[in-house]
Amino acid sequence: MEFKILGTGSATPQLDRNPSAFFLTIDQVLFLIDCGEGTQFRILEHKIKVSRLKYIMISHLHGDHYFGLVGLISSLNLNKRKDPLTIIGPKGLNEILILQFKYSNTILNFELSFIETQSDTFNLVLDTETFKIESFPLKHRVPCTGFLITKKASKRKVIRESLPENFPLPYYKLLKDGLDVTNELTGEVFLNKNHTVDGEPEKKIAYCSDTIFDTGIVEYIKNADLVYHEATFLDEHEQRAQQTFHSTASQAAQIANLANAKQLIIGHYSSRYKTTDSHLQEANIHFDAVNLSKEGDNYII
Ligand SMILES: [Zn+2]
Ligand SMILES: [Zn+2]
Structure with a gap:
């Protein structure tokens, strides 16, 4: 499994940080997780072959997580995509897409299917021979889910x-x-x-998008090989985190620690912080294997 970071910012645009977008590759199948504004440009910048893109997962309908979606789908269409594409996301997203395409008189030349996530329970979204996708509830200001992506153990x-x-x-x-x-x-x-001899063991990546500190998610992401968790704020702004239903770096690390994760990536930094050294320091108090997300970084699991 390969996890690539395209965006580390939150809320409003920042010149040096892009909004949330991540690519995951499992056996040549490409997944896009969240699609903030401008994701298309990052795809060009990192020379990502979107012909292999099969699934787009959207955690929630705040703009910094999906404003890039209509643009990306439109460009795939203009580039004569023929292969089907599946969008996995919350209630309302399908309606938004249909409306956008209706008023731009866009007729897609590929099949676009939609799987609606449930923001109040743990759910199996997709199950194939080689991988499965599950969604779990996050506590945010609008319905929001995290995603647990499991690459199944390969045969002997x-x-x-x-x-x-x-x-x-x-x-x-x-x-x-x-x-x-x-x-x-x-x-x-x-x-x-x-x-x-034994095949490759099972591998798990947990994507915890925008959420208030919530130990309730620990049971869903137990023993994950990689946890991505938002860390919008530092300890000094913990109250602000609570008010806006976000987390601090140290809270993200506490979740990774409780979940017995192998490693943690934090991101979704508030624009008030020009550097992220303090995020790392505060997270390291609770968990050792912390990585600061940086645009373009790749993690092989
Ligand atoms: Zn956000
Ligand atoms: Zn949000």
Whole structure:
């Protein structure tokens, strides 16, 4: 899994920070998580191949998380996209998109489907052979969800050198599934433990968008390999965080600590802070493996 950061700012535009947008890649499938204004330009800047983009997940309908969406979809259309695209987001988003396209007389030349998230419960949104997406409720000023993206454990890996040259192909599949195999013609037995090794283990990324400090989310993101959590404010503005339903850097770190996360990325910085050194310092009091989000940074999980 690869997690790429395109935006680290919050609320209103800042010259040196873009609003929220993140790309996640699982086995060549590309996911965009939130799509703040100007995300298209970041896509060009980082030379991201949007032809591989299959899913766009939007956490909530504050502009700094989705104002780039209509522009991006329009450009995909102008660039003659044919492949289907799925938008996963809150109630109302589909209506907004339909209205925008209606009044711009835009007819999409690809299939755009929409999955509505539920902002009050933990939900399975999508389940495929290789990955699943779940959403969980966040406490913010408007309905908001986080996303838990799990890359499922891969099947067992077959040690080809340990098998005879003419080993029948269907038997490979059985070995990958963890089964012992008996050759029907010769009666020879191939024990799974002698001919396979473990595949890649399951990996999890939790995306915690805008939220007030809420330990209720810990159960959903337990043992995640990577947690992204907003850290709009510093301790000195904790009250402001509470009033606006946002978190501080140290609160984000407490969540990562309680969740037993392997690493934490913080971002969504308020424009009042010109540097983010203090975010790191305050977070490190509660959690060691903290990374400050920076535009363009890539994390391989
Ligand atoms: Zn925001
Ligand atoms: Zn918000």
